[in-house]
Amino acid sequence: MPSNKSVSEAPITQLINCRILREHQIQREDLWVREGKILDPEKLFFDERAYADERVDCGGAILAPGFIDVQINGEDRWHLSVRRRRTDAFPAGGFGVDFSRPSDDVGAGVSLVARKLLEHGVTSFCPTLVTSPPHVYHEILPQIKIQDGGPHSAGVLGVHLEGPFISAEKKGAHPERFLRGFSERGAAADLGEVYGALDNVALVTLAPELEGGTAAVGELCRRGVTVSLGHSVANLSQAEDAVCCGASFITHLFNAMLPFHHRDPGIVGLLTSERIPPGRTVYYGMIADGIHTNPAALRIAHRAHPAGLVLVTDAIAAMGLPPGRHTLGQQEVEICGLQVFVAGTRTLSGSVASMDMCVRHFRQATGCSVEAALEAASLHPAQLLGISQRKGTLDFGADADFVLLDDDLNVKATFISGQEVWKKSPKEQQK
Numbered sequence: 085m086p087s088n089k090s091v092s093e094a095p096i097t098q099l100i101n102c103r104i105l106r107e108h109q110i111q112r113e114d115l116w117v118r119e120g121k122i123l124d125p126e127k128l129f130f131d132e133r134a135y136a137d138e139r140v141d142c143g144g145a146i147l148a149p150g151f152i153d154v155q156i157n158g159e160d161r162w163h164l165s166v167r168r169r170r171t172d173a174f175p176a177g178g179f180g181v182d183f184s185r186p187s188d189d190v191g192a193g194v195s196l197v198a199r200k201l202l203e204h205g206v207t208s209f210c211p212t213l214v215t216s217p218p219h220v221y222h223e224i225l226p227q228i229k230i231q232d233g234g235p236h237s238a239g240v241l242g243v244h245l246e247g248p249f250i251s252a253e254k255k256g257a258h259p260e261r262f263l264r265g266f267s268e269r270g271a272a273a274d275l276g277e278v279y280g281a282l283d284n285v286a287l288v289t290l291a292p293e294l295e296g297g298t299a300a301v302g303e304l305c306r307r308g309v310t311v312s313l314g315h316s317v318a319n320l321s322q323a324e325d326a327v328c329c330g331a332s333f334i335t336h337l338f339n340a341m342l343p344f345h346h347r348d349p350g351i352v353g354l355l356t357s358e359r360i361p362p363g364r365t366v367y368y369g370m371i372a373d374g375i376h377t378n379p380a381a382l383r384i385a386h387r388a389h390p391a392g393l394v395l396v397t398d399a400i401a402a403m404g405l406p407p408g409r410h411t412l413g414q415q416e417v418e419i420c421g422l423q424v425f426v427a428g429t430r431t432l433s434g435s436v437a438s439m440d441m442c443v444r445h446f447r448q449a450t451g452c453s454v455e456a457a458l459e460a461a462s463l464h465p466a467q468l469l470g471i472s473q474r475k476g477t478l479d480f481g482a483d484a485d486f487v488l489l490d491d492d493l494n495v496k497a498t499f500i501s502g503q504e505v506w507k508k509s510p511k512e513q514q515k
């Protein structure tokens with residue numbers, strides 16, 4: 085007979101003097117951590133008669149699950165070199181690697197972004213590739229491995245592929261010459277030819293109204309990839325068909341889709357659709373940077389369907405870099421203040437926002453609770469990706485990835501697997 089599982093000898097950490105977000109409520113409670121997981125203290129006392137080896141005083145901070153960004157484009161390699169030369173000129177943000185540009189050090193680029201994200205409370209993310217030619221996917225995808233976060237980096241949950249199976253009419257900043265439709269050979273063949281292996285892919289954004297689009301939704305879902313609708317001119321019934329085939333996300337709601345019309349609300353209508361299969365939730369990404377979506381539109385979406393709201397940054401390489409021209413994927417973009425345009429146009433292209441900034445703006449714009457703002461950046465994206473057993477929550481047994489925040493939701497420190505991986509310097513704390 086196997087004996088009872090032996091009790092772990094690993095040290096136990098107790099985080100005290102904090103207000104933790106658990107079960108949709110901020111409550112005064114301690115957080116117990118061992119071997120990178122959150123412990124149930126009752127079991128610890130009564131079954132193991134064990135106590136904390138170490139106590140960490142959180143100074144009254146809010147302790148929330150680490151943020152998860154399912155749409156971030158990174159920064160380009162050229163800027164990486166700029167940044168290296170002028171490190172002190174660009175404080176937080178802007179990291180300088182564009183995940184969509186092939187290079188021999190994509191892994192290094194992802195690592196750099198993964199490290200900088202810790203400053204913004206992001207503990208895991210989906211590096212996002214904009215529409216690219218097939219050889220770029222074949223070259224880059226094998227290099228962006230799914231991996232846990234650690235002392236120097238947020239975890240990689242898998243790549244988000246935005247395009248190339250999107251609508252030319254709603255291409256936004258995606259280069260038209262690389263857009264694709266599905267062929268008669270079937271979705272499996274097309275996906276294989278364009279992307280290659282999908283092992284490292286978590287999320288694909290496509291336009292469901294393309295010929296063969298719903299079949300592609302089904303094929304991707306069967307292969308464990310979350311499907312998002314976006315850069316699309318789908319009407320509501322096409323969008324509902326895609327959801328019935330397994331699609332579960334909407335990419336940057338309101339942006340790059342048909343505007344809401346009362347006789348055909350388009351993809352936006354999914355927020356209140358009655359054709360969502362029972363037990364399913366449609367999630368939707370919102371770039372709450374104060375530029376991509378008017379606060380009134382943000383409020384409409386949030387009030388209609390609060391449980392589906394997922395904050396995304398859609399941040400590009402240039403985040404934190406100075407105004408002027410920069411490169412995103414295969415395209416030139418231009419930064420003016422907080423706005424990023426395809427160079428020479430007024431087409432918005434990604435953002436230069438950070439996740440903590442979006443959380444604060446979202447809360448302020450909607451007047452939602454602190455809990456709701458924090459869950460939109462943690463619990464909801466985890467639920468979307470089907471990983472809420474271990475991420476986006478502080479439930480017992482979950483990964484101890486969390487952030488400490490002040491009452492204005494500024495990030496004070498970031499933890500991964502129970503280890504502090506970033507802390508605001510005392511000088512910045514006083515600001």
Ligand code: ZN
Pocket residue numbers: 246256315335336340
């Ligand atoms: Zn987009």
